[in-house]
Amino acid sequence: MKAAIVTIGDEILIGQIVDTNSGFIAKSLDRIGVEVFEMLSISDSREHILNTFLKLQNTVDIVIITGGLGPTKDDITKKTFCDYFEDELVVDTVVLAHVTELIEGFYKRAITQINKDQALVPSKCTVLHNQVGTAPGLWMKKENTVFVSLPGVPFEMKYLIENEIIPKVVRDYHRPYIIHKTILTYGRGESAVAEQIEEWENNLPEFIKLAYLPAPGRVRLRLSVKGTDKQLLEKSIEENVASLTKIIGDIIVGFEDDETLEVILGQILTRQNKTISTAESCTGGTIAQLLSSIPGASSYFKGSVVAYSTEVKQNVLGVSKNLIEEHSVVSAEVAKAMALNVKTLLKTDYAIATTGNAGPSKGDASAEVGTVYIALATPNEVMVEKFDFGQPREKVIDRASVKGLEMLLKEISKKEL
Structure with missing residues (x-):
């Protein structure tokens, strides 16, 4: 089963907003x-x-479109749907009742005609109920x-x-299994990893695809398979991951399985009932933002x-003036x-600290631009590493x-082993 994802909106094309919908849908x-x-x-x-x-008609099985369903004149998706399907807009009484309750009951204001127009839907469509908003989904x-x-x-x-699309697709369509296994490595660049696992990669079965996903400081290796025998696919993936671990086990730190590094950290910290805090200088709160972006991070x-x-x-942190001067x-x-100090201040089991020169100027320090020291305080010790991340500042x-x-x-x- 094949799908296409279409986002509608000039605000995306001019870079005013970033399209995050497509990634979630995919x-x-x-x-x-x-x-x-x-x-x-x-x-x-x-026309577009x-x-x-x-263009997409009969090329894919399902096209998912986002955008253009708002109540203002520049939102034209519903009318264009009617043009394409030779249909007309009618009032859906269930949607109208929901919109009325949302506007008058929750927002405590009088409903307007623009609000009521959200209940207009193509007469031939299957309406997908939007419990959290006023614009329903349309299935045609x-x-x-x-x-x-x-x-x-x-x-x-x-x-x-x-709540609507995935359950309906699962119920109405026969689909193959698509399985991914993502190995998270750090401390070695993409080309170095590729060279080290070249023979292993050459011996992968034809139905297993390998993708390199490099990012600053890490390389993810994603194995993907598709087929109808789920047990066979999972067995093949696990066997090849096991053989890969024998080659580069020293740089493998985990397995993502569609999960980010911060999600994995959250799962392990929760299992171990441990806590973390951060003290950030050159990273300006970025680590805290990553950690706190996960539901339940508190x-x-x-x-x-x-x-x-x-x-x-x-x-605030109580770092000695003499220590800084020395x-x-x-x-x-x-x-x-x-x-x-932040570990003590916030009473946590672990703490991460960063201090460095992100650039473009040196600021209060004499160290070269790109130099960063990262410290990790554990229940038993503190380890510090020095890095030269170069430029630009964002990198x-x-x-x-x-x-x-x-x-x-x-x-x-280490506690998981």
């Missing part, structure tokens, strides 16, 4: 064995939308292709995907001190003190943040 479809054939972002133009529909089929229109608001789109992430200036390092604000000694911050999390993962993973 992952959701992949998990149930639906292969995403194409992703498109198109303008708020009737119609031409896109014509023409020849061999289903067209699904969803609101562009991310939390409304996610609700409809999880059970293990206690907080952060963004000690961007020397004064905050001294006055070793410089960008030093192993200061990073160690930051980690230990330094990104790589330092990931490296801090990887140091934590490597340490807490």
Whole structure:
């Protein structure tokens, strides 16, 4: 089963907003064995939308469209649906009742005609109930292709995907199994990893695909298989992962299985009933943002001190002025003190601290731009590593943040063995 994902909106094409909907939809479809054939972002133009529909008609089994379902005049998706399916808009009484209750009951204001117009739907469509918003989803089929229109608001789109689209596709369509296994490595570059596992890669079965997914400080290796025998596919994946572990086990820190590094950390910290805090200088709170982006993070992430200036390092974290003057604000000694002090301040089991020069100028330190010290305080010790992440500034911050999390993962993973 093949799918296409279409996002509608000039705001995406001019870079005003970032399209996160397509990634969420693609992952959701992949998990149930639906292969995403194409992703498109198109303008708020009737002709462009119609031409896109014509292009995808009978090329894929399902087209999922987001955007253009709002109540204003520039939202034209519903009217364009009617043009494509030779249909007309009618009032759906169930949707109207829901919109009325939401506006008058929850928001406590009088419903307007614009609000009521959200209940207009093509007469031939299957309406997908949007419990968390006013714009319903629309499901319509023409020849061999289903067209699904969803609101562009991310939390409304996610609700409809999880509660309406995925259950309906699972119920109505036969699909193969698509299985991915992602191995997370760190400390070695993509070319070095590829050279080390070249023979193993050459001997992979033809039905297993290998993809290299490099990022600052790490390389993910994704194995993918597709077929009808789930047990056979899983066995093949596990056998090849086992043989790979014998070759590069020293740099493997975990397995993602569609999960990010911060999700994996959260799962392990929760299992171990341990807590983490951060003291960040050059990373400016990026590590804290990554940790706190995971639902339920409050059970293990206690907080952060963004000690961007020397004064905050001294006055809030309690780093000694003499220590800074003796070793410089960008030093192993200061990073160690930051980690230990925030661990004590917030009463956590672990703490990550960063101090460095992200650039473009040196600031209060004498260390070269790109130099970063990362400290990890554990229940028993403090370890500090020095890195040269080069330039530009964004690369330094990104790589330092990931490296801090990887140091934590490597340490807490020892308890999992």
